[in-house]
Amino acid sequence: MEGKEKLTSSELTNLWTAYMNDSAAICQLTYFKTKCEDEEIKPVIHDALEVAQSHITKITEFLHEEKYPIPYGFHLEEDVDIHAPRLFSDLYVLNYLEQMGRIGLTSYSMCLSYSPRKDVYSFFSECLAEADKLLRKATDVLLSKGLYTKTPYLPIPDKVDFVKKQSFLTGYFGERRPLTGPEITNLYGNFQRNALGAATMMGFSQVAKNKAVSEFLLRGKKIAKKHCKTFGSVLSEDDLIAPLSLSSEVTDSTSFTFSDKLIMFYTTTLIALGIGYYGASMSMSPRRDIGIMYGKLNMEILLYAEDGANIMIDHGWVEEPPQTLNRDELARKK
Secondary structure (H helix, E strand, O other): OOOOOOOOHHHHHHHHHHHHHHHHHHHHHHHHHHHOOOOOOHHHHHHHHHHHHHHHHHHHHHHHOOOOOOOOOOHHHHOOOOOOOOOOOHHHHHHHHHHHHHHHHHHHHHHHHOOOOHHHHHHHHHHHHHHHHHHHHHHHHHHHHOOOOOOOOOOOOOOOOOOOOOOOOOOOOOOOOOOOOOHHHHHHHHHHHHHHHHHHHHHHHHHOHHHHHHHHHHHHHHHHHHHHHHHHHHHOOOOOOOOOOOOOEOOOOOOOOOOOOHHHHHHHHHHHHHHHHHHHHHHHHHHHHHHHHHHHHHHHHHHHHHHHHHHHHHOOOOOOOOOOOHHHHHHOOO
16 A cells, blocks of 8 residues: 555445445346347347456455455355346346446446546546446447337427526426426436336346345335336326336246345345436426426335335345444443
């Protein structure tokens, strides 16, 4: 460590979080690689898996230098049975990879902005570039198969115009204005994430062994489908077609595939991401009814997230993230 500054709380937390996410991704991607039959999708899975493995190696080096304990994370021999029957179709996996790329662009750009140390900055800069490549590869395969869901095209105005009336903000009373481009983009994105989430929780609920976990997942599937219906109804008011569901991409397998610990980690991670995306969508939706809609949906998944956290804590599945000292506890130890 001579000549190197210590990791800041942000750098340490982001590296720790990335380790947990990548160790879970390795389990999922190894299973997907084993089951994949589509020759166009296989290379995308292979590349994503190699990237996740390289991240684990590099993050381990950072934490060793800092003399910080390596997270336990997830392991192939404990958290996945790569020989289990197929649980998800190749199309589901391709959509999963596309979302991995999108989420990576968002999360790694945030990590980058809070990394003053040059080597950590360079690492997250590489991660950001890798997420960009993954998204491009997954998108290209979806396009080549005619399966990419594009957001609607918008009419080209004759001239630049400005908002002149307060009615631009109304939604519950008076005439509703048409959706803006940012509102449409967020409605589509949130629909797609919930469609993937509903399919994921459907598959996970079939293979979960713990009854509380299975019931939690069934509840989550119901919530995700309800949110898709809500977004779809807003889009349909402007004669816009919602994206497709992915529920048909789940098989009828009930064999052990992923550990309940991995299932709950992945599910609660999706919930946390959803909360963030809903908050961002609310800030970009000036129409009052849409903002209120996101507020209500966010409250529902906040309560759901708390129940998930309680299940994980009860079963000892939550690793403590980096945290500051408890000064009161230190004082009591004297």
